[in-house]
Amino acid sequence: MFENLIKSVFGSANERYIKSAQKIVAQVNGLEPQLQALSDEELQGQTAKLRGLIDGGASLDDILPEAFATVREASVRVFGMRHFDVQLIGGLVLHRGEIAEMRTGEGKTLMATLAVYLNALEGKGVHVVTVNDYLARRDAAEMGKLYNWLGLTVGVIVPGMPEEYKRDAYNADITYGTNNEFGFDYLRDNMKHERSGMAQRPFNFAIVDEVDSILIDEARTPLIISGPTEDKSELYVQLDQVAREIPIEWLDIDEKSKRVQLTEDGLEQVEALLIEKGLLASDNLYDVENTQVVHHLDQALVANFARKRDTDYIVKDDKVVIIDEFTGRMMDGRRWSNGLHQAVEAKEGVRIEPENQTLASITFQNYFRMYPKLSGMTGTAATEAAEFWDIYKVGVVEIPTNLPVARIDEDDEFYKNTADKFGAIARAIREKQEIGQPVLVGTVSIEKSELLSNYLDKEGVQHSVLNARFHEQEARIVAQAGRLGAVTIATNMAGRGTDIQLGGNVEYRVLDELGDMPEGPERDAAVARIKAEVAAEKDQVRAAGGLFVLGTERHESRRIDNQLRGRSGRQGDPGLSRFYLCLEDDLLRIFGPDTLFSKMMNSNLADGEAIGSKWLSKAIETAQKKVEARNYDMRKQVVQYDDVMNDQRKVVYEQRSEIMDSEAVDDVVLDMRHDTVNAMVGAACPPGSYPEQWDIAGLKARTEEIFGFVPPYDEWLAEDEVEPEMLEERLRALTDQMMADKMGEQDHSIWRMIEKDVLLRQLDHHWKEHLSTLDALRQVIWMRGIAQKQPINEYKQEAFVLFETMLDDLREEVTKILFRAELRFEEPAPAALPELPDFLTGHIDPLTGLDNSDDGDGSEMRPELFGSLAGSPRAAFGPGGVNPENPWANLDISRNALCPCGSGNKYKHCHGAVGANQTV
Incomplete structure (x- = not known):
């Protein structure tokens, strides 16, 4: 109560922050007429001028208004886009090392150019981190036009890139890449033995796009570079034999989590057994030097007592193949980690493949905390503001929208079961398609996408299905999801980073429809036609209610739901969002108040009937908060353990x-x-x-x-x-x-x-x-x-x-x-030629079809090639008509045959070459 009263008088902390930022926005706006009056050459010269001020002792904050005004004016000339005032505030937030939460469609990519340009002026490098390679390449190419125009260099790093290219990319003023690639490059650099071989420069400033996805969702799993270890097959076999000798009374088996541990009595008995077999380095099972033995014994127990053949795995072609517990399919190529797969191999008596040993690892939390200044941008970060501060010490600032949000967020609809829910969803989508309102459907998995697709087929609804696998292809589909009557089914993360514009995306339509058309009046006319069509279609879509975002179930995290909702209602457009839930959804089944939902809904709802209530939606949000808290604890635990290793x-x-x-x-x-x-x-x-x-x-x-x-x-x-x-x-x-x-x-x-x-x-x-x-x-x-x-x-x-x-x-x-060590200097042995495998050659004449393989392939020297020189060719290497330097000259050898000298080259490129020594 008192908190609300204080806010009503003084405003929230976020509102006060935005209000204070308006002063700097006013300074930038005040410089705009001055910069508009500059020629292109003079505006491009601003970069050298600003760098001169930094060299003279000016701070980045001192030159911030002029730098921001420069980028804004350059953007108008390069892209024809002028930064909104709210984007200037977002750029200021990024420069200060904080997270800018900006609604979808408000222009985060363009907003970032302000902070990127300003910080790149120091010449220490700015890293822009994206969620996938496609976005890294796309943003580097698109925004690179602006940076290059202003005289800055731009690089992009992608997997598989040659080292020299990667070093050039890191030495650029601005470097784009994915979180994985930046992290792996750091680990790789610290495995090199020469400073010249390292790619990265010292860390300076990073802007993380979709910061919640990278620093929260992906932060549970560390980056690991691994390689094969030494062979421990004997240890696995010995511990498997020990596990077989342990009676079940010594064990506490948890079938649900598939965990096996020794009871107190069992600990003493097994310790004595291991000492008797000489497997312990000391007489105490839990001394540090026995850590490896204890670990592999635990895995041997799990393999023997918690993993069942033909249920958890099968043995096929002398290999252990995991069976997916959800689908029942074989998962070829997948292996259990931490030595469990090797323990199962020892149990089944098949060949034991060596474990992969960690050579280097780091969590995203500890990697990104190495940057002296870290910032990020996303459409949804406020719900995780506490975690961003606890882990990364960065605050979250909510940036106001340029235009008021006109989207309507309806209450959730609840159904008894999945069949009722999906039937209702399919009918709702058909109704929207009939009036021309585009629909974006968010699912939590590829499986659910395919299930819904079947329901839509029965209703006769045309639709597109995509998932987060093919980023470039899906970006094109998502970009057109706002067209009249379009229905797009996507996993919640699919196409993230791509704007959905009502009526369609002009740029992608031009690429798709006019990709091969040369520049000229005809192409210009076609582009103008497409623009007119998109504008007309946009008016129709707006009249139909804008984009309808439909969630097939609630996600564990409120952020993911908000991301999905945020795809609708960009830049003041109308829009609608609604979520459909049922008792069989994972969130309700696992985390919801089971008795409350089950009793109320099973007793009060008829088949196919729905119920909607703010109270129920609030209960779901409470369940989501529980899951978020649990996931945060898991991530925090990962950080706590990695912090020990990080030091x-x-x-x-x-x-x-x-x-x-x-x-x-x-x-x-x-x-x-x-x-x-x-x-x-x-x-x-x-x-x-x-x-x-x-x-x-x-x-x-x-x-x-x-x-x-x-x-x-x-x-x-x-x-x-x-x-x-x-x-x-x-x-x-x-x-x-x-x-x-x-x-x-x-x-x-x-x-x-x-x-x-x-x-x-x-x-x-x-x-x-x-x-x-x-x-x-x-x-x-x-x-x-x-x-x-x-x-x-x-x-x-x-x-x-x-x-x-x-x-x-x-x-x-x-x-x-x-x-x-002893130093011995020896002449290096001559490199031995590798043995060639046995192979057959074919040489078919394309005109006659005859096999001319007998032209000679260098594998043997046929006497008929040498006429009177039959026998050993070496006998004729004297003055009797053959040049000793070129014994093969003037012989009747096909020019395309391999040279009989054994070089492996064709005769015309070897001893039959023009200018080769000939006899006279």
């Missing part, structure tokens, strides 16, 4: 960068060697212990293992007042002298390269193994909750210990390799 990732990647940038790493190698010595002596001679308690035999063995020699420890120990510090000091001095002698024998520049290479390779190897261990740890850490411990806190502690252990192992391994 370690930053350290490792920064260290890699320093190593790559250094000309020499001898100081790092020296510190590693000294730390290794100190650790060895410290383990054998603990502080506070007596010399007679020291493990000198173990110290000798470790020294010989790492350094390849045994120092005179006995002589050193015979001295009075021996301390561990003295042993450390002498061993360090001895190893330093031996390394100095070794380096004195080598070329210093080559040795520096070797040190750098070894250090990078070992760092990558140990980091890869560390990631694998963390993956396994995360799979089993939840079990600590049984002991009333917080799994995330336990994970943090264990991960820290594992990271320290990894660094110790790294120091030791680098020291060992460099100390024992």
Whole structure:
């Protein structure tokens, strides 16, 4: 109550923000006449002028009004489109590193040009992130016309692009690409060994288009680059045998979630069993060093007790093939992750394929948080404003529409079952098509799209069905979804990023209908005709009520529903939206108040009857909020675990960068060697212990293992007042002298390269193994909750210990390799020619049809080719009429046959070439 009273007096925070932004909009508008008076050349010169101001110490905020006014005027001249005042506010929001929520059709792509241009003037690079490759290429090409006209460079990155092209794209002032490609390039860059091979520049500013889709919906799944691991087949088989010996009484099996865990009694029994079989590194099952064994044992238990043959999978052609639990179809090529598929393969006795090991990974949350300034734009972000702030520290600002929204949002209609609901939907669509009102139908899955299509066929309704698979094709269909009487069925995300214009889209109609027509008066007349037709059709559609958006069920997230609704009513157009629900919808079935809905609807509704109520719609919204909260908790958990790895990732990647940038790493190698010595002596001679308690035999063995020699420890120990510090000091001095002698024998520049290479390779190897261990740890850490411990806190502690252990192992391994390495310079062996496979050749004359393969294919030398030279051709390599430099000249050989010298080239391109040595 008091909150509403305060808002009525002072306005909401969003309203106050918009009001304060109007002052800057007024400054931009005040500069407009001045810039309109400039010639094209003078307006294009604004870029150099503004960059000069930045070089002179001006901030981006100082030049913002002039930069925005420049872009607005340039847009008028390049596109014939002038930014609305609300788009100027949106550009300001993006520049300030916040999220602009702007309704569909209000011009987000054009709005972004303001902030992109302003921030690109610094020359540090601006990344524009899109949801798919088609939009990245489209926006780079379209908006690139404006940027290029103003003197800025634009690049676009797509999968499979050659590295040199990708580097050029990242070095451009503005780079377009997808979230996946930006993230994978970051991971790939941090797997390279030369700075020159890295594609990305330091992060500066990113604008994320459809920010809710990328930073919320896709943020649950991390980006992972993986490769095959070493063969662990024996371990899988051994643990499968252990699992078979475990009686079911030792297990707690959850069939619903397909999870199997050991009971308290079972834990003790299995621990003893594993110790007896020698599979544990220590006598405690849950010591860190046993993490991998515990993880794979868990998967062996799931494979044996929770995955059933011919229900969850089948064995076909000596391979385990998963069966889809929903459709019952075989899923060839799909594999269970985290070693479960290998466990099932061990159970069935088929060939065990190696696991894919994580080489590098990052979540979208941690990737995008690396940008010093991050902003985004979408039509729906307000419902997730709390998550955007908690995770990314970016606020959400709702941008007012340029014209008032005229769309009517009707209450939901509820039905008993799917058949009733889809029957009602098909009838409603037919009625709308009859009056010419276009209909956009949003479904939650491809399956539901196909089901509805069948109902529409029965009603005789012409329609298009598309889904989010073929982005370019679907963009064309969605762009024309506003035509008279059009019916388009789409999954909720299909065609996102494409405007639906009433009456149709002129640009796409021109492309489709006049694609091959050359420029000229005839084409100009055809374009004018299309524009007139679209304008006339738009008036008809507006009269019919505008676009009718129909949702076949509510999504788990209110945002997705709002996205669908937002496709209608752009720029003040009329529109209508309505959602149809039934008791069998997933949202109501899983999350709705089951007894309330079921009792009321089953007892009060006849078959085919509908009910609509604001109260019911409110209850659905409450269910959606529950799901959103649950999904947020899941994403937050992903972030919490990845944050632990992220701190370690930053350290490792920064260290890699320093190593790559250094000309020499001898100081790092020296510190590693000294730390290794100190650790060895410290383990054998603990502080506070007596010399007679020291493990000198173990110290000798470790020294010989790492350094390849045994120092005179006995002589050193015979001295009075021996301390561990003295042993450390002498061993360090001895190893330093031996390394100095070794380096004195080598070329210093080559040795520096070797040190750098070894250090990078070992760092990558140990980091890869560390990631694998963390993956396994995360799979089993939840079990600590049984002991009333917080799994995330336990994970943090264990991960820290594992990271320290990894660094110790790294120091030791680098020291060992460099100390024992020997340089040998040898002439490289001549490259052996690969063996060619057996093959048959055919050479058919196209005129006669005769097979002329006997022309000679170089596989043998036929005596008849050489006339009097029958026998060994080498016998005639003297002065008897054959040039020794060209023994094949003047012989009767087909010019298109392979040369008999065995080069593999045709004779006319080899010894039969014009100008080749001939006998006289």
